[in-house]
């Protein structure tokens with residue numbers, strides 16, 4: 391099952407097929423649809439089998455809990471989990487001092503050290519609880535933009551809980567459900583042939599789910615995707631935000647429509663106001679964001695009011711200053727999370743590498759689950775000025791650039807930025823000058839800006855779009 395995953399709905403059915411990739415690629419298209427559906431039966435059971443209904447009803451029952459209820463529930467769950475980590479998880483048993491183990495057994499999270507990705511990468515099985523007698527956990531891999539992927543190990547019970555929380559919250563709040571037809575853009579190689587003339591999706595008849603290929607989406611193939619939406623009466627879209635944004639742009643350009651869509655739930659990449667506007671215009675329905683990780687150490691989803699609520703029953707989320715103290719509302723800091731739902735391989739104070747801020751305002755929807763105001767970006771996506779200033783959200787330079795279809799910022803050196811753009815036919819010299827001016831305005835006039843028109847911007851191995859890439863060595867970036 392060696393592959394990458396980005397949220398379980400994206401890829402679970404296809405994940406198991408990693409082993410069978412070679413066979414799958416040789417099958418005719420009709421047989422690939424069949425193979426997807428056959429694995430669909432297996433995965434349907436893994437995800438929605440025994441325990442799923444109970445988990446769903448548990449999540450629904452907590453929907454309107456007040457702050458005190460959440461606090462009490464979370465503190466109890468946290469104490470149990472940290473106790474088990476101290477006593478039954480080899481990694482923590484080895485690393486934590488006696489004082490830290492005592493703090494863990496008392497549920498005092500902030501006295502415990504932060505957890506980096508490297509030890510998990512190096513020895514994922516040392517994070518498994520030994521008192522549970524787990525055999526053959528399901529294995530998922532995070533895509534990880536650099537280095538070896540992290541193996542995330544799961545029981546079927548946890549997998550079902552992770553689906554239940556999505557049904558109750560992200561889908562439920564958006565007014566849709568996993569029981570109605572949906573389409574998914576993910577990192578899976580759905581269509582093995584890069585030169586394929588289509589179809590660019592495979593259909594899982596068990597879940598009535600169309601798996602779209604993110605790798606074949608272009609202006610001249612967009613109509614095939616829209617035809618699939620119509621043919622299978624798709625009601626909602628989920629997966630990579632940038633893929634849905636691009637499809638939406640092409641639909642608007644070509645006058646394509648897909649009636650019957652009720653919601654778009656994006657699971658990856660940040661949705662900018664511009665992207666949201668384009669998607670809502672093309673699809674004729676609201677866009678909801680989901681923010682989670684494949685480890686499910688954190689789960690947040692947008693409510694009817696469009697605010698991103700953290701699920702306290704999935705994990706304990708902290709946003710920290712560089713000195714380790716908690717940020718105030720509105721203050722951007724590093725996101726650190728501790729698993730509660732995923733208890734068999736618990737991660738304690740795991741550094742996600744994201745920057746975000748809390749929202750101090752209560753949400754008009756009335757739910758007491760804490761709200762993340764904004765996920766600002768990845769720490770690794772920061773652009774550094776010659777003066778050492780660190781800038782996030784740098785891809786903001788593409789706002790109101792109507793002749794740029796897609797853009798990517800690559801920092802090659804402290805004083806050199808390459809801007810790759812996929813131009814529309816109207817793109818011209820004044821657009822180039824504008825991009826150069828915008829970059830220099832943010833960094834310094836001393837920065838060399840190379841604007842490079844390209845036919846397409848390559849995705850990561852997981853099919854993800856990266857808006858900003860920094861090639862600065864570790865020793866050059868200041869932290």
Ligand SMILES: [Zn+2]
Nearest residue numbers: 693697753755
């Ligand atoms: Zn809300």
